[in-house]
Amino acid sequence: MLPKIVALAVSVLVIGLTAAAPAKKRAGEGAVLLPRRELLQVLGASQRPLITDYLWIQLLQSIGKAWTEQEYRDIYAYADLTTDLDPRFYLVYTFSGLNISYNRGRETWVNVGESLAILDKGLRSFPDDLKLKLYRAYTTVNYAKDYVRGAELLAEAARDPQAPGFISALATRLYAQAGRFDVATAMAEELRNSAPDEQTRHFFERRLKQVELEQVLQEVDAACDRYRARAGNQGCDLSSLIASGELRTVPVDPLGGDLYIDDSGRARSTSERQRLQFFTEGEGVR
Numbered sequence: 642m643l644p645k646i647v648a649l650a651v652s653v654l655v656i657g658l659t660a661a662a663p664a665k666k667r668a669g670e671g672a673v674l675l676p677r678r679e680l681l682q683v684l685g686a687s688q689r690p691l692i693t694d695y696l697w698i699q700l701l702q703s704i705g706k707a708w709t710e711q712e713y714r715d716i717y718a719y720a721d722l723t724t725d726l727d728p729r730f731y732l733v734y735t736f737s738g739l740n741i742s743y744n745r746g747r748e749t750w751v752n753v754g755e756s757l758a759i760l761d762k763g764l765r766s767f768p769d770d771l772k773l774k775l776y777r778a779y780t781t782v783n784y785a786k787d788y789v790r791g792a793e794l795l796a797e798a799a800r801d802p803q804a805p806g807f808i809s810a811l812a813t814r815l816y817a818q819a820g821r822f823d824v825a826t827a828m829a830e831e832l833r834n835s836a837p838d839e840q841t842r843h844f845f846e847r848r849l850k851q852v853e854l855e856q857v858l859q860e861v862d863a864a865c866d867r868y869r870a871r872a873g874n875q876g877c878d879l880s881s882l883i884a885s886g887e888l889r890t891v892p893v894d895p896l897g898g899d900l901y902i903d904d905s906g907r908a909r910s911t912s913e914r915q916r917l918q919f920f921t922e923g924e925g926v927r
Contacts, residue, residue: 673703673715675722689726696723697733704740710751713743717755724762731770734763738776742784750784757781774798775808788819796828806841813848817855817917825852850895854910855917857892861900861908864888869906878902 700719707713720737724730741756760777767773775798782791792815799809809832816825829848836842864887865877871885879902882888894900898912909916 673718675718693723693727693730696726697730700733700737704737707740710743710745713741714752714755716741717752717759720759721762724759724766728762728766731763731767734759734767734773735776738763738773739780742780750786753780753784756784769801771798771801771803774801782815788815789821792816792819792821792824810844810848813845813852814917817852820859822852822856847896851913851917853895854913857894857900858908858910858916861888861892861902865902865906865908877906 696719700716700723703712703715703719707716716737720733720741723733738756738760741752741759742750743752744750757777757780760773760780763773764770764777774794778791778794778798781787781794785791792812795808795812795815798804799812809828813825813829813832816822816828826849829845829852833842833845833849836845861879861882864882868877868882868885868887869875872881875881879888879891879900883890891900894910894912896910896912898910900908900910903909907916
């Protein structure tokens with residue numbers, strides 16, 4: 642009888658501590674107040690499924706109510722505690738992992754570390770899960786803006802037999818974005834050589850030339866930056882770069898197009914509608 646009473650008391654305690662909205666349960670401006678995991682793991686062992694389900698409901702409610710940076714960070718607190726009690730609760734990782742990061746405006750993202758932490762925690766329980774790998778890569782690229790790491794994660798995910806074919810193409814694009822042209826080239830060459838059909842082989846053959854072109858365009862961008870720094874932020878064009886000595890000649894586009902500087906001051910080529918990049922400063926996904 643006593644164990645049942647203790648279990649009931651713990652359940653009531655958990656409900657009492659988590660029933661109010663997050664804004665009502667703070668110490669000042671700190672994080673949401675939740676029961677200590679040690680208490681729940683010991684006293685609530687027999688009622689753990691009930692407690693876990695209740696925390697999951699609270700997590701969903703916190704997502705629906707979140708408005709501020711701290712309220713989005715509360716999602717991590719619920720997710721972390723829920724998965725401490727049940728590390729195999731898969732939906733917590735996938736649902737909360739993409740809902741924790743918060744945009745302060747102008748693509749300034751916070752709570753990114755918490756998002757990555759819960760996704761990494763999920764991968765410790767589900768190390769072969771492709772969806773979690775792709776969510777981690779997405780968060781790393783879009784929110785952390787770490788293109789090299791994002792490319793590494795995509796390259797890792799691309800080795801999964803269930804991975805769609807475009808994942809490896811995204812990885813080569815990100816390596817080029819980050820200036821890792823050697824890695825982008827090596828990966829594209831490997832994918833071309835192992836292509837299962839002529840269409841895929843042709844795609845990565847062209848990707849090799851796109852990587853080479855992006856390297857040329859980034860060199861022109863750097864020359865423009867140097868020219869503007871010396872000339873007092875004046876406009877930049879190819880003839881000015883050659884006349885000033887920043888470029889010896891107009892670089893050759895391996896795809897056969899003509900290079901030019903667009904209205905925003907970035908190098909372009911007539912051979913490609915877009916550059917081999919995801920992001921430029923102040924822009925979103927390309």
